[in-house]
Amino acid sequence: MIYYAQIENNKCVGVSQLNEVVEDNSLMILENYDTRLLNCDYINGNFEGYYTKLSTDKNTILSDGIDKAIIVAEVYNYLDEQQLEFTGEVVFELDGEQIIKQAVDGIATIEFSTSLVGEYMIKSNINNYRTSELKVVAQ
Amino acid sequence: MKVSKTSKGFLVGKDEKQLKRESIKNKSNPTNKQIVELLELILEKLEGE
Numbered sequence: 001m002i003y004y005a006q007i008e009n010n011k012c013v014g015v016s017q018l019n020e021v022v023e024d025n026s027l028m029i030l031e032n033y034d035t036r037l038l039n040c041d042y043i044n045g046n047f048e049g050y051y052t053k054l055s056t057d058k059n060t061i062l063s064d065g066i067d068k069a070i071i072v073a074e075v076y077n078y079l080d081e082q083q084l085e086f087t088g089e090v091v092f093e094l095d096g097e098q099i100i101k102q103a104v105d106g107i108a109t110i111e112f113s114t115s116l117v118g119e120y121m122i123k124s125n126i127n128n129y130r131t132s133e134l135k136v137v138a139q
Numbered sequence: 140m141k142v143s144k145t146s147k148g149f150l151v152g153k154d155e156k157q158l159k160r161e162s163i164k165n166k167s168n169p170t171n172k173q174i175v176e177l178l179e180l181i182l183e184k185l186e187g188e
Contacts, residue, residue: 092149094149095140095151097144099144099149110147110149111147111148112148112149112150112151113150114150114151114152115151115152115153116151116152122149138151
């Protein structure tokens with residue numbers, strides 16, 4: 001079995017396993033079948049993909065518009081290795097609104113507060129590689 | 140629901156329609172025009188659900 005990553009516009013858009021060698025400029029031979037490569041950028045012969053693991057100091061806050069949860073995004077690469085040197089942009093999203101924060105030492109943070117009772121799903125991603133989600137409840 | 144972006148993060152509050160609806164609801168003596176506005180807002184919400 002031969003494993004391939006399909007590259008389009010410098011991005012991995014597919015990972016496949018084939019029985020035969022296929023000659024195609026868009027196919028890169030891989031050592032392993034690794035679906036984590038999906039959506040990775042392919043730059044100068046290397047795959048690059050970063051995602052975040054989200055955490056918060058409070059999963060539940062008061063809906064008074066004052067109480068706040070600190071949302072922390074820790075950056076990992078596609079191999080699930082924490083990237084403490086990462087200083088790129090992290091995109092946070094809530095209900096279609098986006099905030100872009102520059103990571104410092106592989107960590108980006110935002111605050112969240114609300115005056116409305118409900119459940120809120122905060123998302124984050126880096127260059128659309130993989131989206132992470134975190135739920136905060138406001139009472 | 141209105142999501143505002145601040146320098147530190149997200150702040151969620153009531154949107155303009157919610158605020159208007161509440162302001163009319165809390166009036167003890169609303170005008171006919173305000174009642175019509177309130178009905179329109181309620182109908183709009185119902186149609187959206």
